[in-house]
Amino acid sequence: MIEGASGKAFTIKLMCEGCGVCKLVCPTTAITVDEAETGTITVQRTIYGFECVTGKLWLGEHNSGLLVSNIRNLARRKAQDAGCKVVIIDAAPGIGCPVIASITGADYLIAVTEPTPVAKRNLERLFRVAKHFRVPTGVVINRVGRSYGFEKSLEKWVKELGFQFLGSIPFDQEVVKALVQMKPVIDYNPDTPASRALIEIAEGVEKIV
Numbered sequence: 468m469i470e471g472a473s474g475k476a477f478t479i480k481l482m483c484e485g486c487g488v489c490k491l492v493c494p495t496t497a498i499t500v501d502e503a504e505t506g507t508i509t510v511q512r513t514i515y516g517f518e519c520v521t522g523k524l525w526l527g528e529h530n531s532g533l534l535v536s537n538i539r540n541l542a543r544r545k546a547q548d549a550g551c552k553v554v555i556i557d558a559a560p561g562i563g564c565p566v567i568a569s570i571t572g573a574d575y576l577i578a579v580t581e582p583t584p585v586a587k588r589n590l591e592r593l594f595r596v597a598k599h600f601r602v603p604t605g606v607v608i609n610r611v612g613r614s615y616g617f618e619k620s621l622e623k624w625v626k627e628l629g630f631q632f633l634g635s636i637p638f639d640q641e642v643v644k645a646l647v648q649m650k651p652v653i654d655y656n657p658d659t660p661a662s663r664a665l666i667e668i669a670e671g672v673e674k675i676v
Contacts, residue, residue, distance in 0.1 A: 481527040506534055508541060518545050532564030539568070553676060561589070562596045570597065575676050576604040577633065582611060582618040594628065605631035605675070607668055612638040631675075634668040636661050 478489075490498040505528035510520050520542040522534050539556065546554045558569035570576050576597050580590045590606070597604045606625045611618050618635065625632050637660045645655035653662045 484529055505530060508534070508538055510541070510545065517551070518549070520545060531559075532568040535565045535568035562592050566593075567596065567600075570602050571600055573602050575672075576602045577607060577672065578604055578630075579607045579609050580621070581609050582614050582621050584617075587621060587624070590625075594630065603631075605633040605672070607633045608635045610638045611635040633671055634664060636664045636668070 485500070485503075487500045490496075490500050504525075506522060506524035508520065508522040510518055512518050520538050522538045524531060524534060535558075539554075542554050542556075546552075556569050556573065559565045578590060578593055578597075580586045594604065608618060608621060622632055622635075639652070639659055639661035641656050641659035642652045642661050645652040648655055652659060653665060656662060657666075
């Protein structure tokens with residue numbers, strides 16, 4: 468809320484967090500807080516036979532954590548109705564609100580990283596969040612093959628910290644070609660090195676969860 472030239476207060480929509488404090492402190496109770504649509508949640512059936520719940524916020528809107536929580540709740544209900552035992556949540560990168568909303572209460576976390584010093588620092592921060600919420604965590608190293616020495620030291624570091632190392636995905640040009648065709652690399656070419664690695668990792672994760 469800011470004061471305009473006329474002396475009347477008004478709201479800058481893109482800066483409003485929707486917290487409602489302005490309503491609480493207004494001495495004349497002149498402010499009301501109404502619900503507003505800030506994004507959408509959609510459900511679509513994939514070509515693989517299962518339903519996928521997705522969401523998006525309108526440009527400049529907030530409450531990404533709340534959006535993720537609502538998506539999770541809907542996905543859980545859909546899974547129960549379909550008799551599914553596993554719900555996979557594709558979380559955002561980093562450790563912000565949407566990530567915390569994604570991993571809270573999860574049975575298992577798969578952290579996908581790359582063999583670079585920056586990625587290692589980000590992974591270390593994610594480890595702290597996972598420990599705080601007591602979520603068992605496994606690690607996959609992506610785009611492997613360009614820095615062998617660092618890759619091996621990263622794998623060793625993950626194991627020394629007590630986290631599961633799930634496997635590595637090699638750098639593979641076939642992945643780029645699959646993305647251009649808008650297909651999963653396993654569908655595009657199941658015999659490529661990245662596809663074989665993904666299948667092996669998936670089989671290992673299936674035994675864990």
